[in-house]
Amino acid sequence: MDGDNVEISLDLLLPRDAASVPASRRLLDAALTALGVEDQIRDDIEAMLTEACTNVIRHAEHGAHYTVRVTIQDRRCMIKVIDAGTGFDAGQVPHPEPAAERGRGLLIMKALADDVRFCSYPQDGALVSLEKHLRYGEDSLGGLLTTDALDEGTPPPA
Numbered sequence: 001m002d003g004d005n006v007e008i009s010l011d012l013l014l015p016r017d018a019a020s021v022p023a024s025r026r027l028l029d030a031a032l033t034a035l036g037v038e039d040q041i042r043d044d045i046e047a048m049l050t051e052a053c054t055n056v057i058r059h060a061e062h063g064a065h066y067t068v069r070v071t072i073q074d075r076r077c078m079i080k081v082i083d084a085g086t087g088f089d090a091g092q093v094p095h096p097e098p099a100a101e102r103g104r105g106l107l108i109m110k111a112l113a114d115d116v117r118f119c120s121y122p123q124d125g126a127l128v129s130l131e132k133h134l135r136y137g138e139d140s141l142g143g144l145l146t147t148d149a150l151d152e153g154t155p156p157p158a
Helices: 020-035 039-059 105-112 141-145
Strands: 007-015 065-073 076-082 115-121 125-133
Touching: 007 020, 020 039, 020 065, 039 065, 039 076, 039 105, 039 125, 105 115, 105 125
Parallel strands: none
Antiparallel strands: 007 065, 065 076, 076 125, 115 125
16 A cells, blocks of 8 residues: 555445444444444544434435435545435524424534534535544554554555
């Protein structure tokens, strides 16, 4: 491999159906696991993705499909969830009551992500952009390829 970097891109066009949520989670988790991303970071990403996808399924009123676009680059995981709904204003979403069982999705995403952005395009949909910094296990593929300790041209330890 040339350089000390990793990049994985996933572009998923999914039906706006509850069954798509675990499918997208499994695909992303497989990539993160293969790179050796730490369990806690993978759990955070799984929860963020679940909330973003679930919001599309529950609230996007138009469009039979939505897109999950993921880029894993070195020590960053960037997720974009794009729908064709009517859009929404994240600042106008009410905070849930303490005992509420629903309505916590935006709060969960904001708590777990290192960066969250909500873009609304009235009548054209919404974009939720999430970013999480990655940490790798000691002998992981991701950790080996993103470390500065490797000398150029020296293969990683077997």
